[in-house]
Amino acid sequence: MTTTTANATKLIGFKLPQLSEVFNRTLVSGAIRLIALPLAGMFTFLLLWSITAQNIDTSLGKFPGPAAVMEQFNSLYDEHQRSREKEQAFYQRQEKRNAERVAKDPSYEPKIRAYTGKETFLDQIVTSLITVMSGFLLAVAIAIPLGIAIGLSKPLNNAINPIIQVFKPVSPLAWLPLVTMVVSALYATPDPVVAKSFLVSLITVTLCCLWPMVINTAVGVAGIDRDLVNVSKVLRLPALRHVQKIVLPASVPMIFTGMRLSLGVAWMVLIAAEMLAQNPGLGKFVWDEFQNGSSDSLARIMAAVLVIGVIGFLLDRGMLTLQKLVSWDKSANQ
Amino acid sequence: MIRNKPFKTLAASLVLTMGFSSAPATAKELGYPEKEELTFGFIKLTDMAPIAIAYEKGFFEDEGLYVTIEAQANWKVLLDGVIDGRLDGAHMLAGQPIAATMGFGTKADIITPFSMDLNGNGITVSNAIWEEMKPNIPKMEDGRPVHPIKADALKPVVEKYKAEGKPFNMGMVFPVSTHNYELRYWLAAGGIHPGFYAPHKGDTSGQIDADALLSVTPPPQMPATLEAGTIYGYCVGEPWNQQAVFKDIGVPVVTDYEIWKDNPEKVFGITKEFAEKYPNTTVRVTRALIRAAMWLDENNNANRSEAVKILSQSNYVGADYDVIANSMTGTFEYEKGDKREVPDFNVFFRYNATYPYYSDAIWYLTQMRRWGQISEDKPDAWYKELAAKVYRPDIYAAAAKSLIEEKLASAEQFPDFDTEDGFRNPQTHFIDGIVYNGQKPNEYIEKFAIGLKSGQKL
Numbered sequence: 049m050t051t052t053t054a055n056a057t058k059l060i061g062f063k064l065p066q067l068s069e070v071f072n073r074t075l076v077s078g079a080i081r082l083i084a085l086p087l088a089g090m091f092t093f094l095l096l097w098s099i100t101a102q103n104i105d106t107s108l109g110k111f112p113g114p115a116a117v118m119e120q121f122n123s124l125y126d127e128h129q130r131s132r133e134k135e136q137a138f139y140q141r142q143e144k145r146n147a148e149r150v151a152k153d154p155s156y157e158p159k160i161r162a163y164t165g166k167e168t169f170l171d172q173i174v175t176s177l178i179t180v181m182s183g184f185l186l187a188v189a190i191a192i193p194l195g196i197a198i199g200l201s202k203p204l205n206n207a208i209n210p211i212i213q214v215f216k217p218v219s220p221l222a223w224l225p226l227v228t229m230v231v232s233a234l235y236a237t238p239d240p241v242v243a244k245s246f247l248v249s250l251i252t253v254t255l256c257c258l259w260p261m262v263i264n265t266a267v268g269v270a271g272i273d274r275d276l277v278n279v280s281k282v283l284r285l286p287a288l289r290h291v292q293k294i295v296l297p298a299s300v301p302m303i304f305t306g307m308r309l310s311l312g313v314a315w316m317v318l319i320a321a322e323m324l325a326q327n328p329g330l331g332k333f334v335w336d337e338f339q340n341g342s343s344d345s346l347a348r349i350m351a352a353v354l355v356i357g358v359i360g361f362l363l364d365r366g367m368l369t370l371q372k373l374v375s376w377d378k379s380a381n382q
Numbered sequence: 383m384i385r386n387k388p389f390k391t392l393a394a395s396l397v398l399t400m401g402f403s404s405a406p407a408t409a410k411e412l413g414y415p416e417k418e419e420l421t422f423g424f425i426k427l428t429d430m431a432p433i434a435i436a437y438e439k440g441f442f443e444d445e446g447l448y449v450t451i452e453a454q455a456n457w458k459v460l461l462d463g464v465i466d467g468r469l470d471g472a473h474m475l476a477g478q479p480i481a482a483t484m485g486f487g488t489k490a491d492i493i494t495p496f497s498m499d500l501n502g503n504g505i506t507v508s509n510a511i512w513e514e515m516k517p518n519i520p521k522m523e524d525g526r527p528v529h530p531i532k533a534d535a536l537k538p539v540v541e542k543y544k545a546e547g548k549p550f551n552m553g554m555v556f557p558v559s560t561h562n563y564e565l566r567y568w569l570a571a572g573g574i575h576p577g578f579y580a581p582h583k584g585d586t587s588g589q590i591d592a593d594a595l596l597s598v599t600p601p602p603q604m605p606a607t608l609e610a611g612t613i614y615g616y617c618v619g620e621p622w623n624q625q626a627v628f629k630d631i632g633v634p635v636v637t638d639y640e641i642w643k644d645n646p647e648k649v650f651g652i653t654k655e656f657a658e659k660y661p662n663t664t665v666r667v668t669r670a671l672i673r674a675a676m677w678l679d680e681n682n683n684a685n686r687s688e689a690v691k692i693l694s695q696s697n698y699v700g701a702d703y704d705v706i707a708n709s710m711t712g713t714f715e716y717e718k719g720d721k722r723e724v725p726d727f728n729v730f731f732r733y734n735a736t737y738p739y740y741s742d743a744i745w746y747l748t749q750m751r752r753w754g755q756i757s758e759d760k761p762d763a764w765y766k767e768l769a770a771k772v773y774r775p776d777i778y779a780a781a782a783k784s785l786i787e788e789k790l791a792s793a794e795q796f797p798d799f800d801t802e803d804g805f806r807n808p809q810t811h812f813i814d815g816i817v818y819n820g821q822k823p824n825e826y827i828e829k830f831a832i833g834l835k836s837g838q839k840l
Contacts, residue, residue: 339426
């Protein structure tokens with residue numbers, strides 16, 4: 049099971065260069081390979097998109113083509129700028145009001161309150177990124193120690209494996225109501241440090257992206273070269289040193305494969321969770337636009353879809369770069 | 383106005399015994415708000431306008447309030463938000479605070495110091511149903527149908543579906559929503575039975591003995607659900623009727639203005655606890671909302687197009703300008719191209735729209751009794767007592783008086799607070815001609831051909 053998932057990641061990665069081994073010889077063909085072909089692919093996609101879009105009529109007007117989406121990117125950015133201007137004006141008014149009140153009522157301690165305006169598209173992107181990273185890091189903190197423990201101990205593996213296999217395929221949407229209720233019940237402070245909605249999204253993300261990491265780490269750890277283990281035995285390394293010097297370095301590639309998979313899952317789960325629970329973030333943006341049903345809604349949703357895709361891609365690339373940095377095997381899988 | 387001394391003293395004693403010192407006397411200057419950062423919820427409907435305007439025009443800030451406004455997924459989520467404190471207040475269906483206080487659904491003490499608007503809803507049917515209804519509707523000389531269209535025209539269609547064994551499904555937004563009662567009123571006036579509730583037997587689906595089966599769909603999803611064919615018609619607030627016209631998927635047949643001229647619609651709901659804990663804040667919120675409502679109706683709706691522009695922002699209603707403008711600026715488009723003048727389709731301030739009349743609350747209670755949501759007979763006094771618990775003209779009066787004092791409003795714009803007893807004069811403009819007198823709820827319930835009568839229990 050794990051090897052297939054690992055292979056799957058390899059496939060998801062950029063495979064295009066290897067397909068065109070023939071062109072590998074000259075510099076010119078190198079340029080074609082790196083620039084021209086992706087560009088051609090992109091161009092064809094845009095062309096197909098705009099042609100298909102024109103032929104789809106929805107009750108909210110035509111399906112948005114590339115031009116309409118581009119226009120929405122601009123208007124979303126404009127909205128963001130306008131909102132920032134409004135925010136400044138808001139703080140200025142507030143300072144003035146506070147000053148007036150202090151003049152009248154000297155005992156008053158002026159307080160600056162955060163801007164009450166609506167999150168813009170850019171704000172929602174930032175919120176989603178923060179949530180996904182927090183959820184992911186929490187999952188890493190749980191999954192890697194757990195995975196190592198399972199990988200090292202056969203009995204533990206036998207005990208925990210069934211649980212993992214059962215929870216792994218559970219959709220985030222099934223967890224969400226449970227998480228929402230539990231968080232509301234346990235996290236009932238009048239002055240919360242972080243918003244409940246943030247916690248709900250975070251925990252849902254963690255629950256869903258835990259499993260690929262646990263499994264990959266466990267398999268990586270269990271499959272360490274016998275020779276390395278023997279070296280450790282000869283040197284009589286204490287357990288912790290063994291993990292630190294032998295197990296971790298040897299299983300880094302597998303651990304990172306698991307982390308990449310998990311981050312991908314986390315990102316997808318987050319959008320779905322935000323949409324369903326109306327928690328701030330890109331998912332909520334998509335849902336709000338769907339509810340608005342204005343003639344721009346579809347183009348705005350499409351813009352969000354592209355942004356979600358690009359961010360997902362960048363997260364994956366970022367993880368790969370990180371993997372190359374920490375791995376001793378510099379030929380780390382693409 | 384009809385004087386009702388005993389009731390006034392009842393209300394007054396209630397105020398005293400329950401420790402409602404929340405409404406400061408006018409002589410005392412209104413203090414600073416105790417809670418300055420507030421979050422208000424709303425549903426994407428044009429009648430949330432007073433909240434959006436109070437924010438955008440700085441009326442909240444003028445009161446020293448920093449308000450965040452959040453769209454909610456549906457009425458249940460919104461009500462739960464107010465009850466559990468996630469929201470400090472919200473744009474609510476008039477029936478919600480009443481039902482919550484009574485304990486139908488979630489039990490909680492919710493009050494309202496401010497009624498948000500009159501009218502503003504419509505009933506839309508799908509294009510297919512409209513084609514079947516059309517032959518039953520009398521035509522004017524120019525070939526357009528005569529309005530108001532009664533449910534009599536729908537009756538043969540429903541009967542046909544019934545005979546074929548197909549359920550005739552319709553959507554409304556919440557079991558205690560204005561829309562549920564309006565849709566039921568309209569259907570029943572045309573002889574179509576909308577079904578009874580029997581909460582004492584655990585039946586809250588409201589489909590006992592029904593000809594037309596009503597179910598809940600959140601407002602913004604109405605057009606999509608109609609388009610999908612899950613329901614054949616719905617009753618909802620704007621812009622979701624005009625949206626159906628624009629999308630060419632349905633035809634609004636009647637507005638609630640025609641079912642009951644100048645009917646009270648949404649209210650602004652807060653918990654009783656909030657009003658007691660933060661009395662100045664409560665009055666100040668009410669002041670900001672009154673000013674927003676005045677702005678919306680000022681100079682014969684002169685500000686409406688600006689309001690529509692604000693509402694069409696994606697963080698408020700978010701529908702297209704044209705769709706919202708259709709109803710907000712005094713017209714209503716029925717069939718595509720059949721645009722008629724309905725200047726009072728959305729009323730926010732005139733006709734004392736914002737004053738929380740006890741009689742409005744009692745009308746909702748009579749309909750709850752009529753359809754079995756209140757399963758047993760109650761004396762007239764019970765209706766009045768409950769209305770006085772939920773509707774709080776005392777807070778409204780405090781806010782209005784302080785506005786008058788600061789010359790932000792004039793006394794003529796409000797009811798005369800010294801003589802006002804909270805009951806509108808008997809109201810006559812119902813589609814079936816039945817007169818409603820809020821003083822005599824039980825007598826009123828007896829007048830309906832379809833509906834539970836006194837002594838009747840399912």
